[in-house]
Amino acid sequence: MLIHEAVNRAMETNNYITREALKKYVRLWIKPSNSAFGCIVGGNGKTASTCWSPTAEDLTATDWLVVTQEDYYEVLRE
Numbered sequence: 001m002l003i004h005e006a007v008n009r010a011m012e013t014n015n016y017i018t019r020e021a022l023k024k025y026v027r028l029w030i031k032p033s034n035s036a037f038g039c040i041v042g043g044n045g046k047t048a049s050t051c052w053s054p055t056a057e058d059l060t061a062t063d064w065l066v067v068t069q070e071d072y073y074e075v076l077r078e
Contacts, residue, residue, distance in 0.1 A: 006064035
């Protein structure tokens, strides 16, 4: 899925996005937001932060997924 498709779906369902390619290396989730703080990023059990800075590869990737919070925590248990 393209990033704009994942963001739109996540916004509609109040969920998160991540990339398939990232799941192997880092447990990362992004909460799309239109707030002044920008997207909220969390992962690997660390405190969430704001102001995500995507790479060009992130923006052009086709492996974006929409995940629920339960999905994210299930991945952490793997």
